[in-house]
Amino acid sequence: MTIPTLNPEAAERVLTGSVAELSTRFAGIFSGETVDRYVHESYQSLYRTAAIKHYLPVMAGRFAAERLTALAQATGKIDKTVPEVLFICVHNAGRSQMAAAMLHRAARGRVHVRSAGSLPASEINPSVTDAMDEVGVDLSGEFPKPLTDDVVRAADVVITMGCGDACPIYPGKRYLDWDLLDPDGQPLHVVQDIRDQIESKVKHFLDELLASA
């Protein structure tokens, strides 16, 4: 397969388009200048670690949109309508991606989910994508994202998985740590086991979260 290339001018056109769209979406909440910064910083931070750069301008727009929403929530500029849950692992390429996708599917709109990595990998672990495909979850549009301050601040519950002390603790949030094997470098059957453990943990967590809400 040939990986398509993207020249700087084409990338900038996509980013400029995202800035325009998000400036409209966040009108009255954030200035165009803030939106521009978020889009370009999001692009730069993904660019540092991503293996395939071609889709990065599009991903940067999506990442910036999530971060701006989180920032607006954290600063009280928009209301949270449902609990916000953030999953953090080291690479945002396996555990936190699986957990976020599982919780998103199980919650059916009753919870909003984000995920991030303390040291994001260059791409989602292919065995993880395969294992999730088997249970009908498509991760092909996802990508490893660095942990940013905005998404931590917007979270009601932060669930860490093996990222040690890479995330500062903020008061007023609930922290959980899930002990799960890192799927990186593991054969598919081990990744399937991790996936099933995550699914079980997610179900219990969701029941308990909804009961307490």
Add this chain to the structure above:
Amino acid sequence: MTIPTLNPEAAERVLTGSVAELSTRFAGIFSGETVDRYVHESYQSLYRTAAIKHYLPVMAGRFAAERLTALAQATGKIDKTVPEVLFICVHNAGRSQMAAAMLHRAARGRVHVRSAGSLPASEINPSVTDAMDEVGVDLSGEFPKPLTDDVVRAADVVITMGCGDACPIYPGKRYLDWDLLDPDGQPLHVVQDIRDQIESKVKHFLDELLASA
């Protein structure tokens, strides 16, 4: 040696102090809200990779100050009085730190220098600190910083060292690539060689930069 710990409340007090100080320094240029974002995002991004967290709130304030200055320069809100040079390597723990310190010293105010890493290390390489001490350059106050969009945009010259394609190319800047061995894991005598090569390259570069300015 006991590594001092810093509790979240103490960290937040330091960060709040930086926000107040930088809001005054950048009054009329950036809103307090933008300054607050920069300080906290800078803290979060350093926290993800730094080994010793104790001094991070102070470092985050310095990093945010540099980034805000770069952003103000890049957007024409403050003038650049001297050429801006940015060194980028992978870890911002060896080559780019040495080059930045050497150029800063040699330029004596005629050039402003920044450095960054595509995948910042947890601390400056101790052999690098030792080798620089030998030539009278103190790196003890420095720390590895992630590459951000603002510092790239503010640069007139970007000098990369082994970071591959981790940095998007922007039009209107001069790009140079210096071929230097990575000091990571090398014995001191090799690090000394690298240091001397960098010193020589920096001198030639400075002569040429000042001649063309």
